[in-house]
Amino acid sequence: MYLGRVIGTVVSTSKNQDLIGMKLLIVERLDEHLQRIGETEIAVDSVGAGNGEIVIICGGSAARYVFGGNVPVDKSIVGIVDTVETM
Template identity: 55%
Template structure:
C-alpha cells in the first residue's frame, strides 16, 4: 500500500464487465512529506474520495479482491487519510 493525492478523474462510458458503476480517479503517489513519489496511476474508488484528498492505495491482486476475482482492477482506493503521525527520531 502507499499514500497518494487525488489529482483528477477519468470518465469512461465503455468499461469491461465488472467495472460498471466504479469511479476512476487519477492519483499521484506521494511520500510522507507530500512530495510526489512516482508515476500517476488510475485507481478504482468506491469510498467517495475527491480531488485534493490524500488516499491509501492498494495495488495488484489484493486490489482485485475488493471488487471480485474477475474484475480487471489493478489499483483501488482503500482509505481516505485524515491525518498521520511520524516519530520524531526517524
C-alpha cells in the same frame, strides 16, 4: 499499500463490463511527507474519495479483492487519510 493524492477523474463510456458504475480517479503517489513521487496512476475508488484528498491505495492482486476478486483492477482506493504523523 501506499499514500496518494487524488488529482482528477477519468470518464470512460466504453470499458469492461465489470467496471460499469465504478469511479475511476487519477492519483499521484506520495511519500511519508506527502511529497509527490513517481508517476500518476488510475485507481478504482471504493470509499467515495474526492479531488485533492489524501488516500490509501492498495495494488496488485489485493486491489481486486476489494471488489470481490473478479474485477480487472490493479489499483484500488481503500481509505481516506485524516492525518499522517512521521517520527
